[in-house]
Amino acid sequence: MKNYKMTVCYDGSRFYGWEHQPDIEMTIQGKLESVLKEMLGQEVEVIGCGRTDAGVHAKAYICNVHMETEMSEKEIRDYMNHYLPDDIGVNEVKVASDRFHARYNAMGKTYQYACYIGDKKPVFDRKYVTVLEGKINVEAIKKAASYLVGEHDFKSFCGNPKMKKSTVREIYSIDVTCRNGYMYLTYHGKGFLQYMVRILSGTLIEVGEGKRSPESIIDLIEAKDRSLAGPTAPAKGLTLLKVHYAK
Amino acid sequence: MKNYKMTVCYDGSRFYGWEHQPDIEMTIQGKLESVLKEMLGQEVEVIGCGRTDAGVHAKAYICNVHMETEMSEKEIRDYMNHYLPDDIGVNEVKVASDRFHARYNAMGKTYQYACYIGDKKPVFDRKYVTVLEGKINVEAIKKAASYLVGEHDFKSFCGNPKMKKSTVREIYSIDVTCRNGYMYLTYHGKGFLQYMVRILSGTLIEVGEGKRSPESIIDLIEAKDRSLAGPTAPAKGLTLLKVHYAK
Known part of the structure; x- marks a missing residue:
């Protein structure tokens, strides 16, 4: 065996x-x-x-x-x-090794949320990106993302209202990059709560759209209230890029 | 107007x-x-x-x-x-300009036929490539392609058996390139017959698979017989990249 x-x-x-x-x-x-x-x-x-x-x-x-x-x-x-x-x-x-366990041994995960922010149509990868209309303030998103990095209670970003276990998680980094009309939000963290990456993305997108300020993220984390965060961004924009294990 | x-x-x-x-x-x-x-x-x-x-x-x-x-x-x-x-x-x-006509003014077209030749699976662009099994001899394809470039009677590569008009066409170039497990056959020509690019691709793929020699292309052009060419490669691998007009 x-x-x-x-x-x-x-x-x-x-x-x-x-x-x-x-x-x-x-x-x-x-x-x-x-x-x-x-x-x-x-x-x-x-x-x-x-x-x-x-x-x-x-x-x-x-x-x-x-x-x-x-x-x-x-x-x-x-x-x-x-x-x-x-x-x-x-x-x-x-x-x-016999002891390797895909879940228990995972040290972290990298997820990427892909948005199309150009003024054309992402015809060929339309199933893998979320199309955003209107002008997106990428600098504001970077600023907002910086407040999310680190260890926080992410209860405001947890999709499970009945979550009984700890909602504290650590995000190592959030990279916001743009290329050829696409914007990628790349999250590296130890672990994520249910829907957490999509709620983070939905909230950061609202910052980019000017619907909330970058600084509002500080209060939002503090509030520990899912209803104050942005919407759960559509699943199709999200891709698990990498699972990290100890060498 | x-x-x-x-x-x-x-x-x-x-x-x-x-x-x-x-x-x-x-x-x-x-x-x-x-x-x-x-x-x-x-x-x-x-x-x-x-x-x-x-x-x-x-x-x-x-x-x-x-x-x-x-x-x-x-x-x-x-x-x-x-x-x-x-x-x-x-x-x-x-x-x-009022006189511009998309078809009459076209000076040439560039088509690309995309094949996956790696040993994984092209999951995310599976609708835009043809998967080839087994080892492909890319150098043989390049050699075979060189015989197709130029002005020839392409009757052997014409999908319409009742074609009454001339089957002479000019291919300016065929580029064979490989990248990350993909092989691209890029055709630039003045105009192409019905199914011509797909029949050319199906024939070049047979060369790559070792089913026919690069030199056999010379006789194949000469024969002017569709039944001697390779199969019509699947439509999903073919993309019209560019239409050329005079500046």
Whole structure:
């Protein structure tokens, strides 16, 4: 029995998120488990690095699977790519230490929220970006983002109103970059609350639109009240870029 | 009455090609004409630079329209972008000389055929590339392409078996480039026959797969027999990149 670490990418548009759910066929975890069941002749559990919401994409999602097979890493990868739908790809399969756990060992994650702010139409990647109308003040967004970096109670940015556990999280960095009519909000943090990256993005977008000031973020964090933050930005703009592990 | 030159991009996946057809709603020309009819309160004809097949994409298709309106170029563009579906975008609207004709004045076109030749899966642009399995000999493709450049009778590469007019065409260049697991075949020519770029691509791919030699292209051109060329490569890999006009 070996423990395989897998790097998976997916276009989340058609899926109800990562986690398998009873009676819902279209989840990433469900698809991976069903292909592996076919391959191995028995059920296995795919352990993910975390949940992604319905409609959210991933460039390098990490998961691990304990399984017994004679196939090589490359053969497993090729088999999976062949039988998975064309909106899920396995980039890499590698034997990991027995103790490797995709979720428990994750030291951090990098998410990117992509907005189109140019005056044309993002025809070819329309499923991966949110289109913003009107002028966006990028400098104001950078300023607002600076207040969010660090360890804070992010209760105002938590999508789960019944969250009983701590809502304190640490954001290591938020990079705001613009290129060819696109604006990217790139978040690197230890972990994020439910919908947190999308609520942060919805709030930062409001700053960019002039609907709230950069400084208002300070009070917003202090308030610990979800109703005072911006809307949950659409899932389609969000992509999990990287999961960080200790070397 | 002014003559407007428009630069249009589209993801051709959902469409039955450029040209409007009776009883088929999903054509690019049909969509443009129906939005302009709404805008102007009367029917107009959109004159295209040429037909693109069902499923073929365009980054900068050129068309022109004679119409009477008080709206500025930017207002026309914004109106059209607002009412067109999100897989068609108008990049630019500009008043042209009265005599400008998108098709008659075109001096040449650049098409790109995109193949994925890496060993992963092109999940995010799967609708715009053809995936090739196995090893591809890119140098052999370059050699074969060199025989196609120039003025030739391309009857072997013409999709219309009943073509009565001349099948002589001139290809100015074919560039074969590779980047990050993708191979691009970029064709610049004065004009192309029906399906010609896709049949050329299907044939060059066979060369890359080792199914025919680069030198076999010489006899193939000579034979003037469509049945001896390769298959018509899938439409989804083809994109019209640019239409050339005299300055």
